[in-house]
Amino acid sequence: MDPPTGSSSEDYDYDLLVIGGGSGGLAVAKEAAGLRRKVLLLDLAAPSPRGTKRELGGSSLNTNSVRKFLQQASLLGKAIQDSQKYGWREKEPVSHGWTELVEAAQQQVKTRSVELKKELKRFGVFYLSARAEIVAPHTVEVTDTNGSKRRVTAETLVIATGDSPQYPGIPGDREYCVTSEDLLSLPHPPGRTLVVGGSAEGLESAGFLFGLGLPVTVMQQHDLLQGFDQKTAQKIENHMIVSGVKFLYHCSLTKVEQTEASSKDVVSDDSVATPQQFPKGGLRATIISKEGQTIQEDFDTVLLAVGRNANTSDIGLECVGVQRSQDTGRILVNERDQTSVDHIYAIGSVQHGRPSATGLSVHAGTLLARRLYRGDSILCDYSNVPTVVLTPLEYAACGLSEEKANVTFGEASIEVYHSHYWPLEWELPGRNKNSCYVKVICHIPDHERVVGLHVMGPNAGDIVQGFAAAMKCGLTKEQLDATVGTHPGSAQVLTSLTQTQRMTEALKMRGNC
Known part of the structure; x- marks a missing residue:
């Protein structure tokens, strides 16, 4: 959709201009447009050095969707092996077709990107596949795909350019x-x-x-x-x-x-x-x-897979004095997601010192738009953010690691409850007994409040989601023990933890474990 000429107010072309089409940028743009503000979103992600095109949607679509597709492909392969123990017979040898996976996944990413563009149009957001560079306060130079340039102005800017894989700088x-x-x-x-x-x-x-x-x-x-x-x-x-x-x-x-x-x-x-x-x-x-x-x-x-760099180096931040971390290149923001320049905000993985997650970016972007245009005062809470790692044994966590909890509160003030477990569906094929694991980290002086929760096993991300909500409400170990576990199911192990890490270490010292 081409943005119209004319002003949204006496001084500016737009109320809000968002640079970057990732999850946070999309969220703040749609919410602001829904609050009857004139919004322009600019997004033109350069292809990777190997030529891989990045679609509208940022890492949420281009990386996280692919992660999930690949994880599912891998899990299905393991399920095929297990299926024989459940009575399934294969008429032919099973093989994996890489080409079929690639074609299906690429098509899904493209389809979802088209849907996002339609969604922006439905919300009333003006979208351009174009490069943006801040050239003066409230002013952005827009370079479209054919190289033509023009300048637009906006009362408020939001930087949501995300990050991209880091290269080590070696030959080849x-x-x-x-x-x-x-x-x-x-x-x-x-x-x-x-x-x-x-x-x-x-x-x-x-x-x-x-x-x-x-x-x-x-x-x-x-x-x-x-x-x-x-x-x-x-x-x-x-x-x-x-x-x-x-x-x-x-x-x-x-x-x-x-x-x-x-x-x-x-x-x-x-x-x-x-x-x-x-x-x-x-x-x-x-x-x-x-x-x-x-x-x-x-x-x-x-x-x-040596890290990721924030996409902040070529969008004109220095021109208007937006401060970045010298170590990470990420943008310094306050509790309101505001940069060192009053009318410029930053959302998502471009922020310095904040956790990075798609759901968090969406939440933060939505709250920012409501503070700007609805008069809300609710700030995004960047603590206790659930995250998931799609390793062969899926790992999900919310809150502090054990190491961070010990540094924050002191080792004597921390109790760690833990247990290995064996998912019921793994018992029949005899797979990976006692590989799955949970740990709950509690702050003893605060009524054993749960400050960290970690799950390693199937569907760990889904398991942790509900406990993340409970932790937001101040979950204690006593309340966790009083929760009825769902049976049959793996998550119930978290409601019946009695073994502490201190007990396990004592047993090891005695040679009983």
Whole structure:
């Protein structure tokens, strides 16, 4: 929809101009338009270095949807194996078709992007696929896809440009490596894959590909799942190692180059997929070990998951004095999501020091529009935000990690209740006994208020959602114990926790555990 000429007020073309079409930007634009404000949304995400196009919708659509599709593909493969114990007989050998997955997922992303554009039109938001740069207070230069430029003005600006995968700056990184954003743009299965980085993005990608029957190596450069509970992260790592994922520790990737390797047959895992033929040519990764030894190893795909950079470097923030963190490049904001410039706000992963999650961005964007245009005073609460990591054993958390709780309150003031459990649906096929795990972290002086809750197992994200609401209301361990567990179901384990971590450690000291 082309924005009309003319002013929404005496001084400006628009009441609100949103730069960025991710979940937070879409939310604030739609809510403001619903409150009868004149809104322009500008979004033109550049393709990845490998040419992967990014659709309207930001990481919520382009990354999170793909994550869920890949997780489901992997889980279905495991379910096929389990199905035999439930009486299902397969007439033919089951194999996985990469092309079919890619085509279906790409079509779904495109369809959802078209729906988002229709939704913006229905709300009355003016949308342009164009690049935006702030050139003066209240003034943005708009560059459309054919290169033509013009300037528009707005009373209020919202920055919601999100972030994008980081590249390590080594020879061959942009030419030959991919990120999780590129996975479903590959025309053939990734084959033998090196995943660089132990971030959530890295472990998820490693788990997805291994679940499709592909050999995967994870090169861990720092702590796994930094910012998450480290004892739970270690359990995820152990589960992946036992399953067959290879890990390299304390290594650095220094170069990736193309080789003239011959075609390879990749043997599938547990008959989920049949051996697949990969095209000629491969990649040689040069790796330096902690001891300084140089290792060269060949892979079909090198996937980078070494972090994400905020998309804030080329939108004119310096021109008007919007302050950013020198360390992260992310925008400094106050409790009202307001930047150092009064009429400019920031939402989502561009904010410095705030958690990043799609649901949080939507919530924050909606509340911001209501404060601006409805007179509301409710601020977004950035504490106790539930999050999920789609590793082979799904991991979801809300609140503090054990490490953070100990630093915040002191180890003596924290009680950690925990338990392993075995989902009932896993018992018949005899799968992964006692791999699933929960822990509840309580602040003892505050009536054992629950300050952290962690679940590792099937559907962990859905399990944690309800407990997140309870934690917002000040959930205590006594109230948790008084809750009736749903049977049969895995979540009930959280309502009957009696073993504490101190008790477990004491038993280990005595040799009884």
